[in-house]
Amino acid sequence: MEIVRTEQVEKIYQDNGVPVHALKGITLSISRGEFTVIAGPSGSGKTTLLNLIGALDKPTSGKVFIEGEDIAQKSRNELGALRLHKIGFVFQAYNLIPVLSAMENIEFTMMLLGIEEKERRERALSIMEELGIAELANKRPNEMSGGQQQRVAVARAIVTNPAMVLADEPTANLDSATGSSLMDLMERLNLEKGTTFIFSSHDPLVMERGRRLIHLRDGKIIDDKMVSEAAKNTE
Amino acid sequence: MLWKIAWRNIWRNKRRSLIVLTSIIVGLVAIVLYDSLSVGMIYQMLENQIGSYVAHIQIHKNGFNDNRIIQNYVPSPHKVDSLLQKEKFVKAYSKRVLSFGILSSATNSSGVYLVGIRPEMESRVTKIHTYITEGTYLTGKSHEIVIGKNLADKLKVGIGDKVVAMASSLHGNIGAEVFRVVGIYQSFSSQFDKIYIYVNLHDAQNMLELEDNISEFALLLENSELSQNVKNRLSTQLGEEYEVLTFQELLPMLVLQIDVYKESIFIFYAIIAIAMIFGIVNTMLMSVFERIQEFGVLMAIGMKNSRVFFMVLLEALILGTVGTIVGFILGYLIYIPLSHTGIDFAMFSEGLKAFGVGTVIYPVLTLQSVVSALLVIPFISVIGAIYPAIKAIRLEPINAIRYV
Ligand SMILES: Nc1ncnc2c1ncn2[C@@H]1O[C@H](COP(=O)(O)OP(=O)(O)OP(=O)(O)O)[C@@H](O)[C@H]1O
Ligand SMILES: [Mg+2]
Numbered sequence: 001m002e003i004v005r006t007e008q009v010e011k012i013y014q015d016n017g018v019p020v021h022a023l024k025g026i027t028l029s030i031s032r033g034e035f036t037v038i039a040g041p042s043g044s045g046k047t048t049l050l051n052l053i054g055a056l057d058k059p060t061s062g063k064v065f066i067e068g069e070d071i072a073q074k075s076r077n078e079l080g081a082l083r084l085h086k087i088g089f090v091f092q093a094y095n096l097i098p099v100l101s102a103m104e105n106i107e108f109t110m111m112l113l114g115i116e117e118k119e120r121r122e123r124a125l126s127i128m129e130e131l132g133i134a135e136l137a138n139k140r141p142n143e144m145s146g147g148q149q150q151r152v153a154v155a156r157a158i159v160t161n162p163a164m165v166l167a168d169e170p171t172a173n174l175d176s177a178t179g180s181s182l183m184d185l186m187e188r189l190n191l192e193k194g195t196t197f198i199f200s201s202h203d204p205l206v207m208e209r210g211r212r213l214i215h216l217r218d219g220k221i222i223d224d225k226m227v228s229e230a231a232k233n234t235e
Numbered sequence: 236m237l238w239k240i241a242w243r244n245i246w247r248n249k250r251r252s253l254i255v256l257t258s259i260i261v262g263l264v265a266i267v268l269y270d271s272l273s274v275g276m277i278y279q280m281l282e283n284q285i286g287s288y289v290a291h292i293q294i295h296k297n298g299f300n301d302n303r304i305i306q307n308y309v310p311s312p313h314k315v316d317s318l319l320q321k322e323k324f325v326k327a328y329s330k331r332v333l334s335f336g337i338l339s340s341a342t343n344s345s346g347v348y349l350v351g352i353r354p355e356m357e358s359r360v361t362k363i364h365t366y367i368t369e370g371t372y373l374t375g376k377s378h379e380i381v382i383g384k385n386l387a388d389k390l391k392v393g394i395g396d397k398v399v400a401m402a403s404s405l406h407g408n409i410g411a412e413v414f415r416v417v418g419i420y421q422s423f424s425s426q427f428d429k430i431y432i433y434v435n436l437h438d439a440q441n442m443l444e445l446e447d448n449i450s451e452f453a454l455l456l457e458n459s460e461l462s463q464n465v466k467n468r469l470s471t472q473l474g475e476e477y478e479v480l481t482f483q484e485l486l487p488m489l490v491l492q493i494d495v496y497k498e499s500i501f502i503f504y505a506i507i508a509i510a511m512i513f514g515i516v517n518t519m520l521m522s523v524f525e526r527i528q529e530f531g532v533l534m535a536i537g538m539k540n541s542r543v544f545f546m547v548l549l550e551a552l553i554l555g556t557v558g559t560i561v562g563f564i565l566g567y568l569i570y571i572p573l574s575h576t577g578i579d580f581a582m583f584s585e586g587l588k589a590f591g592v593g594t595v596i597y598p599v600l601t602l603q604s605v606v607s608a609l610l611v612i613p614f615i616s617v618i619g620a621i622y623p624a625i626k627a628i629r630l631e632p633i634n635a636i637r638y639v
Contacts, residue, residue: 056535056633077539084537091535091636094528099243104236111236112538156536 002068003163003196004030004053009062011048011219022048024219025062030198032163035190037210038200044216046200047168053198054087054166055079067163084112088157090167095153096141102152103128103137109160127159131185147178151185158189164196171203183209237542241549244522245557255518256558259612262507263562264569266608270500271570271598272578277493278599281482283423284489286362288431289482290329290453291462294469297478299450300485305334305405308448310476315452318472324461325454327359332439333450336402338382338432340390347386347432349400351439351449360455363433366420370394373417373435380414383428384421392416400434404444412442504607508615515619519551523623530627531635540628547624548617555616559609566608573598 011023022045030036030053038046051057052064055071056079064071066086071079083089088109096105106124107117115123128134133151141149150170157165167186171179187209189195199206207213215223245252285291293300294315299307309315312330319325332351337344354373358364363381364372373379380398382390392398396416404410414434422428440446456465462481470479483490523530533543577595 051633054535080534080537080539082537083535089532089535091532094532094636097240097529097533099240099247104239108236109536112536112542 001032002029003032003066004028004198005063005065006049006052006059007063007065009049009052009059009064011045011052011057012060013048022219023052023059026219026221027062028214028221028224030164030196032196033190033194034196034198034212035187035210036198036212036214037207038198038214038216039202039207039210040216041202045219046202046216048219049216050166050168050198050200054089055082084109085160086163088160088162088165090150090153090157090165090170092169092172095156096149098141101138101140102133102144102148102155105141105152106156106159109156113160123159124155127155131155145178146173147182150174150182154182154186154189158193158195162195164198167197167199169201169203169206170199171201171206176205179203179205237546237549238553241546241553244526244550245554248522248525251518251521252554255514255554256561258514259511259555259558260562260565262511263559263608263612264566266504266507266611267563267566267570267600267604268598269503270604270608271574271600272596273496273500274601274604275574275597275599277489277496279423279596280492281486281489284486285459285482287366287422287424287427288361288363288453289485290360291456291459291482292454292466292469293480293485294452294454294473295450295478295480297476300478300480303333303335303450305332305403305443305445305450308405308445308450309452312447312449312452315473315477318469319452319454322465322469324457324465326457327356328452328454329353329357329360330436330449331357331451331453332436332443332445332448334402334439334443336400338386338390339399339401340392340396342391343389345386345389345429347400348430349402349439350431350433351436352433353436357433360453363420363422366422367418368421370416370418373433375435377435377438378412378414379417379435379438381418381420381433382416383431384419385425385428386430386432387416387419389429394419400432400442402443404442405448406444408444410442410444412438414438500604504611508611511612511615512619515551515555515616516622518554519547519620519623520626522550523547523627527630527635530630531632531637534630534632535636543628544624547627548620551616551620551623552613555613559612562612563605563609567600570598570600574600 006026006028009023009026013020013022026049038049040046052059055066058072066082074082097108100108103124106127107120110120110123128137131151131154133148133155136144136148136152144152171182174182183206186197190197199210201207210227212226214221294309296307296309319328329352334349336347336349338347354375367381368384373381387393390398394416397413398416399411399413401409401411420428456462459482466479466481470477473479530543574597577597579595
């Protein structure tokens with residue numbers, strides 16, 4: 001089932017009056033359960049595309065549908081509500097609220113959804129146990145390593161069972177061992193729970209895990225292919 | 236959870252928050268002390284006036300207060316007497332003769348208010364008997380007089396010396412009488428001491444050819460708040476021929492002063508508020524700008540603008556409230572002992588005496604002051620946080636997250 005569809009999406013930024021053509025006609029469709037990497041060199045438009053898919057921004061022209069809803073029609077607050085209900089985010093850094101413990105950070109999105117405290121606690125605890133980060137429950141972000149923070153961010157992103165989780169260069173600040181175990185975690189969630197993940201990255205560590213690889217260059221898709229397990233194994 | 240976040244954010248930058256808190260605390264202590272001292276001073280002026288002469292209510296023949304001539308004596312003292320016996324809120328009352336006159340010694344003379352009293356009766360209403368600093372209070376014997384210290388100095392007389400009082404009598408004659416100074420008093424006000432002289436009632440009545448008549452009744456009530464109530468009852472019972480006046484009506488200048496004070500304290504609050512608001516705006520702006528990425532993430536994951544806005548206001552509200560509570564407790568702890576011992580302004584004693592206050596001021600904290608002191612800074616804090624909160628919600632999540 002399709003979760004996101006873009007049609008002839010263009011994005012032009014104004015950089016001090018100079019138009020920057022970040023995306024030049026992107027048409028793609030992403031279905032439930034995908035584990036997709038948007039790859040490409042720096043400046044190719046990965047973050048821009050991910051922002052559009054995540055309803056963080058609107059296209060200059062073309063259309064973006066999230067579960068069939070056209071985001072161009074929506075107000076700022078409606079987009080916020082859409083993100084809250086349907087999308088989990090893992091950013092490159094500064095994911096967590098510094099004054100809250102890991103547990104409270106995970107509870108936070110549920111609080112925004114109006115879930116009552118007792119249930120929040122239970123769900124946060126069970127997700128932390130599932131991700132093997134239960135011992136971090138009472139730690140504040142500044143007491144955790146970068147890898148631990150990203151795990152908590154993943155927990156926060158998936159705890160509300162969103163339609164998809166978007167992760168913009170989630171491993172960029174991590175060493176390769178930590179990055180790779182973070183990818184293990186998300187891969188497992190994808191396989192076990194069917195959570196849809198969409199990454200942007202030029203990190204081979206992430207790219208080699210993708211089951212679908214979308215290559216961008218200069219704001220255009222130059223390649224979009226499913227990577228079979230077999231193909232992976234031969235590499 | 237938003238409360239938790241707001242509370243913890245305050246302590247994230249301890250030094251900055253402590254600076255704001257300190258300024259709030261100092262401001263609040265200043266408010267509490269200034270307000271309670273000012274109110275205390277006004278109350279004291281009022282109490283001094285009530286306690287030394289005015290009492291809570293005065294009853295005269297209608298017109299006496301505007302035209303204090305001896306001919307305006309109370310039509311029927313007996314009628315008033317019997318009414319007052321029945322009035323349950325009246326603690327005590329005094330009958331007086333009051334006349335303008337001249338008091339002379341061998342060396343000098345001075346314009347005075349001659350007050351004829353029954354010493355025992357008067358002492359239950361006012362405090363003149365406690366003000367005696369030399370000699371004694373009136374005992375009831377003929378030709379005794381008690382005068383103020385300033386007047387005694389001016390006339391150069393002391394205890395046992397003779398003075399002559401003169402005033403026009405009921406029938407238009409010059410009433411004159413020789414008195415012997417038995418006591419010298421000193422009240423809260425040098426002005427008062429210069430003017431009011433006390434003699435026994437029958438001496439005054441003789442001198443002024445008043446027979447058994449008197450000029451006024453002065454009533455002390457169970458408490459001052461009953462004045463209006465008692466006045467209403469008495470004046471309907473006594474009718475047109477009499478005037479029943481409360482201390483508020485008898486002391487219009489003081490009542491005016493209270494009104495002026497009530498307005499001036501608002502100016503004081505406004506000054507404190509303006510001083511505070513810049514500190515709050517600045518602190519909250521810094522706090523928002525330091526957390527741009529954080530706000531970006533919060534908005535990206537779907538926190539509503541209204542909630543983000545509320546969160547910033549909440550932070551300021553907590554800051555203002557904590558400062559207010561600590562400042563109030565501190566101010567109150569300073570206030571408590573002062574309200575018992577009073578503050579001695581002996582340095583400014585002469586000025587205050589002329590003002591009618593007395594040298595020791597007992598601060599008084601009224602409920603109204605407490606309420607406004609507790610509300611003003613939290614309110615100001617919220618107002619001060621509005622602009623920073625607007626800044627926060629104007630952030631675009633994608634730009635905020637990219638912000639370095
Ligand atoms: N807010 C913006 N204002 C102006 N130009 C922008 C803005 N955001 C992105 N761009 C420009 O748009 C183009 C695409 O940027 P984008 O961030 O999407 O690339 P990216 O593939 O994510 O690169 P990187 O790997 O460095 O993160 C770049 O040329 C970038 O400079
Ligand atoms: Mg990027």
